Amino acid sequence: MSRQEGVAFVVGASIGGLCVARVLADYFQEVIVVEKDDLDDPFAPRKGVPQGRHTHALLARGAELLEQFFPGLTQDALAAGANSVDLGKDVLWFNHGVFLKRAPGGGVGISLSRPRFEGLVRRRLAALGNVRILDRTEAVEPIADESRARVVGLRTRTRGEPPVDRPAALVVDAGGRGARTPAWLEAMGYDRAPEDSVRVDIGYTTCMFRRRPDELGGRRAIVMGLCAPDWRGGAMVAQEDSTWIVTLGGYFGDKAPLDAAGFLDYARGLQKPDVYDALKEAEPLCEPFPFNIPSNLRRRYEKLQRFPEGYLPFGDALCSFNPIYGQGMTVAASEADALAKCLAQGRDRLAARFFKSAAKVIDVPWDIAVGSDLQNPAVEGPRPLRTRFINWWVRQVFLAGADDANLAGAFVGVANLSVPPTRLLSPDAVLRVARHALGGRPAAAPGSSRATPQTKQAA
Ligand SMILES: Cc1cc2nc3c(=O)[nH]c(=O)nc-3n(C[C@H](O)[C@H](O)[C@H](O)COP(=O)(O)OP(=O)(O)OC[C@H]3O[C@@H](n4cnc5c(N)ncnc54)[C@H](O)[C@@H]3O)c2cc1C
Numbered sequence: 112m113s114r115q116e117g118v119a120f121v122v123g124a125s126i127g128g129l130c131v132a133r134v135l136a137d138y139f140q141e142v143i144v145v146e147k148d149d150l151d152d153p154f155a156p157r158k159g160v161p162q163g164r165h166t167h168a169l170l171a172r173g174a175e176l177l178e179q180f181f182p183g184l185t186q187d188a189l190a191a192g193a194n195s196v197d198l199g200k201d202v203l204w205f206n207h208g209v210f211l212k213r214a215p216g217g218g219v220g221i222s223l224s225r226p227r228f229e230g231l232v233r234r235r236l237a238a239l240g241n242v243r244i245l246d247r248t249e250a251v252e253p254i255a256d257e258s259r260a261r262v263v264g265l266r267t268r269t270r271g272e273p274p275v276d277r278p279a280a281l282v283v284d285a286g287g288r289g290a291r292t293p294a295w296l297e298a299m300g301y302d303r304a305p306e307d308s309v310r311v312d313i314g315y316t317t318c319m320f321r322r323r324p325d326e327l328g329g330r331r332a333i334v335m336g337l338c339a340p341d342w343r344g345g346a347m348v349a350q351e352d353s354t355w356i357v358t359l360g361g362y363f364g365d366k367a368p369l370d371a372a373g374f375l376d377y378a379r380g381l382q383k384p385d386v387y388d389a390l391k392e393a394e395p396l397c398e399p400f401p402f403n404i405p406s407n408l409r410r411r412y413e414k415l416q417r418f419p420e421g422y423l424p425f426g427d428a429l430c431s432f433n434p435i436y437g438q439g440m441t442v443a444a445s446e447a448d449a450l451a452k453c454l455a456q457g458r459d460r461l462a463a464r465f466f467k468s469a470a471k472v473i474d475v476p477w478d479i480a481v482g483s484d485l486q487n488p489a490v491e492g493p494r495p496l497r498t499r500f501i502n503w504w505v506r507q508v509f510l511a512g513a514d515d516a517n518l519a520g521a522f523v524g525v526a527n528l529s530v531p532p533t534r535l536l537s538p539d540a541v542l543r544v545a546r547h548a549l550g551g552r553p554a555a556a557p558g559s560s561r562a563t564p565q566t567k568q569a570a
Pocket of ligand 1: 123124126128147148158159160162163166168169170248249288402426427434436439440441443
């Protein structure tokens with residue numbers, strides 16, 4: 112592990128900032144993370160991460176990378192009350208009118224509330240000898256050299272104090288979807304990055320309930336994909352302290368109501384009754400609360416002709432997804448992994464090399480999210496033949512996966528970003544889908560009855 116000269120600054124102490132700071136700690140003498148929120152209560156929801164109160168699933172690939180960055184983190188999470196989740200066996204996966212069959216080898220995830228998980232990651236990061244986290248400290252703007260070809264510092268302001276200019280060998284903006292990089296770049300004389308955006312207007316409504324272990328047939332989560340005919344769905348996940356966190360919603364402002372009775376009623380209207388059945392007797396622990404996600408948004412920095420050295424946007428500042436696919440934290444961890452590989456080759460042309468690697472990391476989850484959203488005819492966007500074929504094929508895999516544990520496991524692996532999507536096109540997968548189509552059990556059509564034979568069978 113080579114420790115190099117210079118101080119690296121990271122803007123934002125959320126999951127993206129924590130992952131990137133961990134990697135930078137191997138390559139810079141000192142890493143300073145600045146966070147505008149106060150972090151006095153390490154496990155509390157906070158203003159700068161408003162999405163943190165909503166259901167957050169960490170995909171298998173993300174769990175693996177985070178454990179790699181912070182050995183022992185999984186144990187920390189389990190000690191803090193997390194559930195270890197066998198993603199093929201402990202989760203009910205619903206889409207296209209059917210539930211996937213229980214599958215071995217789908218990977219293991221951990222389910223813990225987002226604020227608590229983030230607090231544990233931050234504690235691990237802060238324990239590194241060359242990392243400091245400055246809370247109540249806002250990044251005001253990066254400072255460029257005279258030629259404006261390189262960022263050489265960061266102006267910060269700690270609450271109640273005057274701004275300070277700090278020299279930096281690298282500044283990473285992990286300030287989230289609303290990060291100020293586009294404006295900061297313009298102020299330095301650079302173009303804004305071209306943006307790809309696919310509007311979805313997903314309305315999240317979340318509520319917490321007391322959990323009994325026998326609810327949901329003993330499973331630890333259910334994921335109901337937003338699919339035809341009503342394009343509604345949600346997720347219900349077991350968390351610490353014997354609680355369920357439940358998020359329901361739909362596209363284009365279709366939201367579950369913000370009162371307990373209305374929320375339950377919305378759950379009752381879902382295509383399968385499992386969520387409702389689990390919750391109808393459960394004790395609500397709060398009033399339901401909302402969040403709106405306007406779009407999938409990808410900023411294509413790799414397409415810019417000019418970009419300053421010594422500066423990188425990162426995490427949601429690069430790309431934020433429709434969160435129903437649970438990808439953001441895993442993508443941030445994967446970008447950190449990509450950055451580590453770039454830094455292992457040195458610091459020359461770091462931005463160009465990182466953007467190229469990050470684009471590759473983002474391509475798959477972007478295709479999964481946007482491709483799936485484009486199944487909804489109300490979502491606007493180009494649907495080239497490739498997208499239509501992939502959507503059609505993934506649907507066939509899912510339908511066959513209702514009876515075929517091998518296909519179900521492959522689907523879960525791809526959805527968890529731990530298996531490449533090409534796995535769904537392997538000769539074995541093609542044969543299994545064909546066998547199912549020719550002689551297998553007929554799969555239920557979308558919007559079929561509320562009876563749940565697949566649920567029972569899967570269990
Ligand atoms: C409703 C919702 C549900 C989601 N569910 C999931 C899920 O199930 N699974 C999953 O993996 N991902 C999920 N995500 C995405 C996930 O929350 C993010 O991808 C993840 O937090 C990584 O983002 P980030 O760290 O880049 O940015 P953010 O989490 O947005 O954090 C940005 C940080 O920067 C700080 N900051 C901003 N500007 C400044 C500044 N100028 N100076 C100092 N500090 C600053 C903020 O206070 C904040 O701490 C969800 C997102 C939403 C909106």
